[in-house]
Amino acid sequence: MSAPAYTIRSTDRLKELMGAYFQRLGSGAGKVAWCTSVGPAELLRSFGFEVYFPENHGALLGATRTAMDHIPEAVKCGYSGHVCSYTTSDIGAYLRNETPLRKHYGLEGIPKPDLIAYNTNQCREVEDWFTFFADAFKCPIVGIHPPRHLDEVSDDEVQLVVKQFKRMVPVCEQVSGRRFDEERFRETVRLSREATLLWQQVLRTSAADTPPLSFFDGTIHMGPIVVLRGTQEARDYYALLLEELQANVQAGRGFIPRVRSRIFWEGMPIWGRLRMLSDLFASNDAAVVASTYCSSWVFDRFDEHEPWESTARAYTEIFINRSEKAKMAMLTRWFEDYRIDGIVYHDSKTCFNNSNAKFGMPQRLRALSGVPALVVEGDLCDMRFFSDGQSTTRIETFLEQLAERESVR
Numbered sequence: 001m002s003a004p005a006y007t008i009r010s011t012d013r014l015k016e017l018m019g020a021y022f023q024r025l026g027s028g029a030g031k032v033a034w035c036t037s038v039g040p041a042e043l044l045r046s047f048g049f050e051v052y053f054p055e056n057h058g059a060l061l062g063a064t065r066t067a068m069d070h071i072p073e074a075v076k077c078g079y080s081g082h083v084c085s086y087t088t089s090d091i092g093a094y095l096r097n098e099t100p101l102r103k104h105y106g107l108e109g110i111p112k113p114d115l116i117a118y119n120t121n122q123c124r125e126v127e128d129w130f131t132f133f134a135d136a137f138k139c140p141i142v143g144i145h146p147p148r149h150l151d152e153v154s155d156d157e158v159q160l161v162v163k164q165f166k167r168m169v170p171v172c173e174q175v176s177g178r179r180f181d182e183e184r185f186r187e188t189v190r191l192s193r194e195a196t197l198l199w200q201q202v203l204r205t206s207a208a209d210t211p212p213l214s215f216f217d218g219t220i221h222m223g224p225i226v227v228l229r230g231t232q233e234a235r236d237y238y239a240l241l242l243e244e245l246q247a248n249v250q251a252g253r254g255f256i257p258r259v260r261s262r263i264f265w266e267g268m269p270i271w272g273r274l275r276m277l278s279d280l281f282a283s284n285d286a287a288v289v290a291s292t293y294c295s296s297w298v299f300d301r302f303d304e305h306e307p308w309e310s311t312a313r314a315y316t317e318i319f320i321n322r323s324e325k326a327k328m329a330m331l332t333r334w335f336e337d338y339r340i341d342g343i344v345y346h347d348s349k350t351c352f353n354n355s356n357a358k359f360g361m362p363q364r365l366r367a368l369s370g371v372p373a374l375v376v377e378g379d380l381c382d383m384r385f386f387s388d389g390q391s392t393t394r395i396e397t398f399l400e401q402l403a404e405r406e407s408v409r
């Protein structure tokens with residue numbers, strides 16, 4: 001009799017949680033703020049806003065493989081088909097009045113913003129993208145522009161970002177109709193910190209010999225740390241998930257029965273091919289145990305005793321916003337933590353910012369760490385830039401080479 005398929009039971013709770021989140025957004029009961037995924041969500045939430053994340057919508061458009069229907073509509077308006085396919089598919093979907101939120105969560109459409117906030121700590125594209133919607137909905141927009149590509153983030157840079165965060169307060173007060181409440185802000189940061197530290201522990205369970213959470217699982221279970229951080233529900237969800245995954249490690253239950261190689265995924269997910277890639281790695285006994293993407297929502301510097309400085313620092317120190325030197329140091333640490341045998345870089349056609357294979361980093365990092373690398377070309381949403389056949393052959397060859405390397409050690 002074959003072993004039962006590996007499942008994560010907490011997924012049922014995850015579905016309830018995400019469903020309730022979208023119901024709240026769609027109910028029209030509260031004021032809605034749009035925010036970038038690594039933006040100042042805690043500050044917005046402390047004013048009582050329901051917070052909506054267009055990148056999450058972009059990921060849904062990618063995962064449902066509807067993005068390509070919408071991108072041409074944005075191209076007609078002057079947005080290049082070679083810029084961020086979250087941006088172009090999201091704008092195109094709006095222009096065509098379509099959204100997967102209708103079918104999957106029963107919403108009439110995307111939630112209308114009362115306020116839009118963005119942070120260019122990840123890219124400048126979000127400024128263009130969010131400005132389109134501020135114009136379309138004629139609503140106020142505030143932007144945070146932190147220093148970028150630093151080796152180290154100093155107190156001077158943190159103070160600069162704190163000033164920008166504080167400039168949001170009068171706008172939030174005016175739109176929400178509430179006065180800023182420092183205690184509420186601290187409490188939101190505390191909940192966010194607890195959730196993010198639990199999320200970090202969740203990811204680290206896959207350092208085990210029998211890893212219980214793949215990168216592909218992580219892209220699903222990261223939902224609450226993206227859209228619900230700063231809430232009790234998100235915190236409780238990760239406590240539940242952690243307990244289950246730790247029990248699986250104890251019992252020697254992993255997401256694949258035999259692990260021949262341990263892989264690190266660098267760059268954006270290929271949303272339209274998650275299942276295919278997950279099956280491909282698994283069928284080659286390769287466990288994709290860690291990623292820069294899922295680790296991007298670990299904000300371990302959050303501290304409710306210093307809510308302004310700690311959030312400004314955490315959001316400025318994220319991987320995508322750092323110099324190559326800092327990124328290589330972070331990757332080298334992750335390689336050690338997860339005992340990585342090989343790294344797969346996703347060189348995303350339309351996300352220049354979250355692709356690290358364009359300026360020789362794979363070669364330099366291999367020389368530094370000794371970890372072999374493969375670069376796969378593709379895209380987060382636009383599957384015209386991804387070749388199933390070519391990618392499968394390249395990944396299988398790479399995994400075979402890793403296995404041979406292991407066998408002669």
Ligand code: SF4
Nearest residue numbers: 084122123125351353
């Ligand atoms: S980081 Fe990349 S995928 Fe994300 S919004 Fe910016 S360009 Fe788009």
